[in-house]
Amino acid sequence: MSKIGSSLLVPSVQELAKQSITQVPDRYLVPKQDTLIIPKTSSFLQVPIIDLNKLLSEDAFELHKLDHACKEWRFFQLINHGVDPSLIESVKLGFQDFFNLPIEEKKKLWQKPGDIEGFGQLFVVSEKQKLEWADLFIINTLPSYARDLNLFLNIPQPFRDNLDSYSLQLGKLFMAIIGHMEMALKTKPNELLKLFEDVSQSMRLNYYPPCPQPENVIGLKPHSDAGSLTILLQANEVDGLQIRKDGMWMPITPVSNAFIINVGDILEILTNGIYRSIEHRVTINSQKERISIAAFHKPQMNKIISPIESLVISERPALFRGISVADYYKKYFSRQLQEKSVLNDVRIKSNNCVHKIL
Numbered sequence: 001m002s003k004i005g006s007s008l009l010v011p012s013v014q015e016l017a018k019q020s021i022t023q024v025p026d027r028y029l030v031p032k033q034d035t036l037i038i039p040k041t042s043s044f045l046q047v048p049i050i051d052l053n054k055l056l057s058e059d060a061f062e063l064h065k066l067d068h069a070c071k072e073w074r075f076f077q078l079i080n081h082g083v084d085p086s087l088i089e090s091v092k093l094g095f096q097d098f099f100n101l102p103i104e105e106k107k108k109l110w111q112k113p114g115d116i117e118g119f120g121q122l123f124v125v126s127e128k129q130k131l132e133w134a135d136l137f138i139i140n141t142l143p144s145y146a147r148d149l150n151l152f153l154n155i156p157q158p159f160r161d162n163l164d165s166y167s168l169q170l171g172k173l174f175m176a177i178i179g180h181m182e183m184a185l186k187t188k189p190n191e192l193l194k195l196f197e198d199v200s201q202s203m204r205l206n207y208y209p210p211c212p213q214p215e216n217v218i219g220l221k222p223h224s225d226a227g228s229l230t231i232l233l234q235a236n237e238v239d240g241l242q243i244r245k246d247g248m249w250m251p252i253t254p255v256s257n258a259f260i261i262n263v264g265d266i267l268e269i270l271t272n273g274i275y276r277s278i279e280h281r282v283t284i285n286s287q288k289e290r291i292s293i294a295a296f297h298k299p300q301m302n303k304i305i306s307p308i309e310s311l312v313i314s315e316r317p318a319l320f321r322g323i324s325v326a327d328y329y330k331k332y333f334s335r336q337l338q339e340k341s342v343l344n345d346v347r348i349k350s351n352n353c354v355h356k357i358l
Ligand SMILES: O=C(O)CCC(=O)C(=O)O
Pocket: 204, 206, 220, 225, 232, 240, 241, 280, 282, 291, 292, 294
């Protein structure tokens, strides 16, 4: 498979954090993040919780809740999702061991110049740019024939097999969610689903070490995900994820046994802006490491993405021009992560209507 991007090689932050430094190197120091935060105790703002069991039993109210969550929050937590809880536990434990492998072992799985899979970072396009306080492991997981076997087969067991089962279960879960979104959006049957035949899934394992100056670093800059839907597993009990809500940042504490699901750019394009991608960021803790696994889902690289037919009507003309998935990702990986800048590039600019950028 041809490669869709690369990122400059950077040192491991996990190794740096092990050295008990008191002063963070300049490359990671960012201006203080805007801290307009919605307090966690704010009771009027409840992150939507969607129950997949209810959706599967054709509960009309739950379908309405899903639609509302995607329109108003662009983000929800999913319970009763059907993914095997013992598998999830094994994946969490496997993740810890995987990142705790000796650095010599991890180097065998490090990103190669010109590629993005493996241990490393993303969106590093200049030696001068500020870096995030995190290490990643990136891997294409579905369809299984698209896997880089050199990388995949070098993941130690039993983590490799667990990651394999986890990726298959999440792929099915993704299709179930999209199927329900299609019903909520009242598209023609299969209009969205058919784009995701042989769904392409990649995973990003995020490891955020503790930092002695947490307010001066950022774990993950404000961004929207490029894919259609992200299924995120917060893999330990440390908070850090924040979503942008009404111009403020809202910290998210995962509900137990739930997945965090968020709308990405490609779904915003396909739904003609009815479901919009959500900006989010990750802050760092002074004492504790944080780990998470994001699974991104997109149509195959050669597919053209543009607003689907039933969602383009005279009162709502197409908001985005068509672009191939491959070209979208090439843009995404060729620049620093910056809010919704790539999506804004494919937005149709019209004189009569000012489209909301966020
Ligand atoms: O670590 C998290 O909670 C969020 C990760 C994320 O946003 C991403 O991997 O795109």
